[in-house]
Amino acid sequence: MSVVEFRALTVRYGRAVAVAEFSFEVATGEWVGLIGPNGAGKSSLLRGAIGLVPAEGDVLVDGRSLTAMPRRQRSALVAYVPQIPTIPEDMTTHEYVLLGRTPYVSYFGSPTHADREIVLDVLDQLDLGGFADRRLGEMSGGERQRVVIARALAQDTPVLVLDEPTSALDIGHQQQAMELVARLRAERRLTVIAAMHDLTLASVYSDRLALLHDGELVAEGTPAEVLDPDTLAKYYGANVKVQIEADGTVVVIPRRGGGERPS
Amino acid sequence: MSDARVVALRRYGLAGLIFLVVIVAAVMIGPSGPPAWRVPLALLDRLPLVDISAGVSDSQWAVVWEIRMPRVILGALVGSMLAVAGASYQGVFRNPLVDPYLLGAAAGAGLGATIVLTVARSQTSTWPIDPVPTVAFIGAIVTVFATYAVGAAFGRTSSVTLVLAGIAVVSMVTAVQTFILQRHSDVVREVYSWILGRLHTATWGDVRLVAPYVVVSVIVLMLHRRHLDLLRVGEDEAQALGGSVAHVRLVVVTAATLGTAAVVSVSGLIGFVGVVVPHVVRMVTGSSYRSVIPLSVLYGGAFLVLADIPGRILTDPAETPIGVVTALLGGPFFIYVLRTRQIAT
Numbered sequence: 318m319s320v321v322e323f324r325a326l327t328v329r330y331g332r333a334v335a336v337a338e339f340s341f342e343v344a345t346g347e348w349v350g351l352i353g354p355n356g357a358g359k360s361s362l363l364r365g366a367i368g369l370v371p372a373e374g375d376v377l378v379d380g381r382s383l384t385a386m387p388r389r390q391r392s393a394l395v396a397y398v399p400q401i402p403t404i405p406e407d408m409t410t411h412e413y414v415l416l417g418r419t420p421y422v423s424y425f426g427s428p429t430h431a432d433r434e435i436v437l438d439v440l441d442q443l444d445l446g447g448f449a450d451r452r453l454g455e456m457s458g459g460e461r462q463r464v465v466i467a468r469a470l471a472q473d474t475p476v477l478v479l480d481e482p483t484s485a486l487d488i489g490h491q492q493q494a495m496e497l498v499a500r501l502r503a504e505r506r507l508t509v510i511a512a513m514h515d516l517t518l519a520s521v522y523s524d525r526l527a528l529l530h531d532g533e534l535v536a537e538g539t540p541a542e543v544l545d546p547d548t549l550a551k552y553y554g555a556n557v558k559v560q561i562e563a564d565g566t567v568v569v570i571p572r573r574g575g576g577e578r579p580s
Numbered sequence: 581m582s583d584a585r586v587v588a589l590r591r592y593g594l595a596g597l598i599f600l601v602v603i604v605a606a607v608m609i610g611p612s613g614p615p616a617w618r619v620p621l622a623l624l625d626r627l628p629l630v631d632i633s634a635g636v637s638d639s640q641w642a643v644v645w646e647i648r649m650p651r652v653i654l655g656a657l658v659g660s661m662l663a664v665a666g667a668s669y670q671g672v673f674r675n676p677l678v679d680p681y682l683l684g685a686a687a688g689a690g691l692g693a694t695i696v697l698t699v700a701r702s703q704t705s706t707w708p709i710d711p712v713p714t715v716a717f718i719g720a721i722v723t724v725f726a727t728y729a730v731g732a733a734f735g736r737t738s739s740v741t742l743v744l745a746g747i748a749v750v751s752m753v754t755a756v757q758t759f760i761l762q763r764h765s766d767v768v769r770e771v772y773s774w775i776l777g778r779l780h781t782a783t784w785g786d787v788r789l790v791a792p793y794v795v796v797s798v799i800v801l802m803l804h805r806r807h808l809d810l811l812r813v814g815e816d817e818a819q820a821l822g823g824s825v826a827h828v829r830l831v832v833v834t835a836a837t838l839g840t841a842a843v844v845s846v847s848g849l850i851g852f853v854g855v856v857v858p859h860v861v862r863m864v865t866g867s868s869y870r871s872v873i874p875l876s877v878l879y880g881g882a883f884l885v886l887a888d889i890p891g892r893i894l895t896d897p898a899e900t901p902i903g904v905v906t907a908l909l910g911g912p913f914f915i916y917v918l919r920t921r922q923i924a925t
Contacts, residue, residue: 369816392822403814407867416810420822425803472821 319394319475319508320345325374328358328365328532335361337532338374348502348509350523352516352543354553358532359512360400363480367395378476392420396469400480400512402461406454410445410464411436413453417471439470443497459490466497477502479511483518491515495522520544520567528552540567591865595878599656602882606652610892613643646784654782654790655888655902656881658843659853661794663880665836666854667861667872668801671808672829673739676862679854680840683746683833684723687753689844692719693774694757698764712774713789713845720841723753724833738815739829777848777903779888786846797839801873804832808869850884850903852910857883 321343328336336358343349351359365372368384368391376383378394396417405413417439418432440446443463453461462482469477479498483491499522502509513519519526520540528536528543530552536543544567549555560568604623608616614636621634622641636644665680673682681687692715700711731745761768807828810818815825844850857880858872865871884902887909891900 364816367820369819388819388824389822392820397817397820399817399820403812403817405812405867407862408809408812412809412868413813416813416821419810422806424824427806468821 319379320377321476321508321510322377322380323366323374324377326362326365326376327373328361328370329373330361330370335532336365336372336529339529339532339534341527341534341537343508343510345508346502346506347524348499348511348522350519350526350540351510351512351529352519352526353529357529357552359529360480361532362529363397363478363510363512367391367397367478369397389420392472392474394474395476395478396472396474398465398469398477398479398482400482400484402465404453404461406452408453409450410440410453410456410467411449413464414439414445414467414471417468417473420472435473436471439467442501443467443470458486459493462486462490462494463497466494466501470501475506476508476510479509481512481514484514491518498522516544516549516569517567520569541565544569588871591871592874592878595875599878599882602885603652603656606655606885606889607644607648609889610643610648613648614640619644650784650787651779651782651888651892652885653787654847655779655885657787657790657794658779658847658850659857659884659887660877660881661790661797661839661843662850662853663857663876663883664798664801664873665840667858667869667876668804668808668832668836669854670858671811671869671872672832673743674811674814675743676859677855678743679851680836681849681851681854683727683742683837684750684753685720685837685840685844686849687750687757688719688721688723689716689841690719690775690849691723691753691757691760692716692845693848694760694771695719697767697771697774698760713786717841717845720844721837723749724837724841728833742829773901774848775903776901777850777906779847779902780891782846790842790846793839793842797835797842798877800835801832804828804835805869805873808832808873812867848901848903850906852906853880853884853887856906856910856913 323339323341325338325340326336327334327338339362341349351362353359361370364370366376366383368388372384375385381394383391383395414436415428415432418428418435421432422428437446437449440449443466445460445463445467448456448460448464453464456464462485466482477498482498483494486494495518498509498511501507511519511523513523523540525538526536526540526543527534528548535552536548541561544559546557546559549557549559549569556572556574558570558572560570562568604620607623608619613619614622614634618634618636621632622636622644624630625632625634662680666678669678669680669682670676693712696712696715727742727746727749730749731742734741734745761771807823810821810823811825811828813821818825858876861872861875861879865875884906887905888902891902891905
């Protein structure tokens with residue numbers, strides 16, 4: 318339920334510029350897919366936005382500057398699902414999801430009864446109720462992905478940032494995870510910003526796409542506008558056919574004889 | 581939830597009981613002194629509002645209270661501190677194999693002791709207070725501080741840069757120590773006996789010296805259990821969840837290092853306790869720091885008091901260095917743990 322505004326966000330690693338003055342506005346409840354070839358700066362952009370790497374410029378959530386606020390306060394506004402979450406194998410699902418309540422627990426405090434109730438609610442919502450005492454090491458990849466999303470949900474933030482959340486999953490689990498995020502987004506009016514690898518999947522779930530290339534925003538708009546064969550050839554070096562279905566879904570189909578890197 | 585609380589209470593109750601039983605049993609054992617079975621009675625007799633005629637003479641009681649007790653209590657303090665510091669270091673560095681000496685506390689203490697025992701022994705031998713513990717303590721603190729400074733010079737400190745800095749600093753400090761030792765081969769024996777650890781010279785003075793550090797350190801580490809659990813998801817995610825990673829790391833490492841430096845300065849370098857005890861605790865109760873920290877305190881103390889017993893009865897009065905006993909017990913156990921259990925962080 319929040320507007321997210323990127324203002325000339327720039328991320329540098331030494332001299333190399335990973336993200337160059339990225340400016341973009343995401344409306345309340347909107348799902349923006351962040352796409353671009355490997356190394357385009359998608360992860361750096363998301364990590365810079367939430368302060369995991371130093372960044373210049375600013376990100377505003379409902380007009381409030383993320384870079385200016387303390388980390389705990391920021392974590393109550395934006396939840397982050399990393400590309401490859403660290404899974405402590407010995408931790409139980411309940412303990413893990415409870416970590417999502419960290420922004421609401423004072424330094425020397427411990428989670429309250431209310432925090433635990435929220436966690437149980439989230440687990441129920443995600444059909445993980447029976448897994449509360451299960452160790453993460455005993456769970457499948459798809460179940461773990463749901464647990465990670467559950468943790469982000471326990472954070473109870475208006476904004477959800479996902480970094481290629483499904484790249485390690487098969488197509489069925491990818492779809493389940495995306496459907497889950499879509500459902501929660503609708504129920505909670507979440508603003509979703511997701512870096513996505515699979516262009517067709519990105520087009521199915523995103524309202525708008527932002528295409529990054531060499532750290533710069535080179536195209537934005539609806540999936541049909543951005544996922545154009547010429548654009549994809551130019552920035553991905555891909556030879557694809559783009560097909561628009563009756564329901565508006567944009568399908569990106571690879572063709573033989575492509576794969577030259579753009580200069 | 582209440583079930584979990586009962587389980588937790590039972591766990592702490594058992595650990596506390598074992599801790600107490602080991603301490604009492606250790607005080608019962610030893611050359612001279614009263615018959616072993618009279619010792620618990622004599623101890624009870626000293627409690628307020630308890631009056632038992634234990635049949636222990638004053639001179640027998642002096643053996644129990646002035647010779648055995650300080651050694652046992654000091655062993656418990658040292659063991660507790662090393663185990664809890666190990667558990668904390670393992671949490672901060674997300675590596676189950678690191679010990680409290682990782683950032684140079686041991687190497688620095690060793691160098692400090694070496695300097696006093698070699699270069700300055702003749703001047704200091706007449707001092708009323710032995711400067712070795714103090715200088716060892718300073719050496720430990722300075723070395724860990726140097727590691728932190730080197731780590732910070734790499735830029736953004738992460739646990740990896742700190743560990744690398746630790747390796748560099750420790751090898752330099754050890755090199756200096758070796759160099760000094762080589763030029764003073766006459767005291768090599770004395771230095772090594774210091775390094776290998778000993779509790780047999782323990783007095784109530786040592787206990788009073790170390791106890792405040794251990795108590796403060798344990799309290800601080802207990803207060804950071806939740807943060808150590810948060811760190812289990814990695815530095816990035818812990819930060820994204822609102823954790824103050826750098827701050828927690830600094831506070832926990834400082835507390836663990838101060839406590840370690842204090843115990844090392846009186847007991848020498850006792851190995852393996854910091855790795856073995858937290859591991860056993862994890863195997864028994866799971867790896868949440870909520871329970872690993874307090875249980876490491878109790879089992880660490882009990883373990884070291886037990887490990888000290890062979891040294892007290894087998895070769896008395898020649899004494900086996902306790903560091904040798906813990907390593908001899910700890911080494912095979914460590915290999916067993918590595919072989920049988922997947923390493924969990």
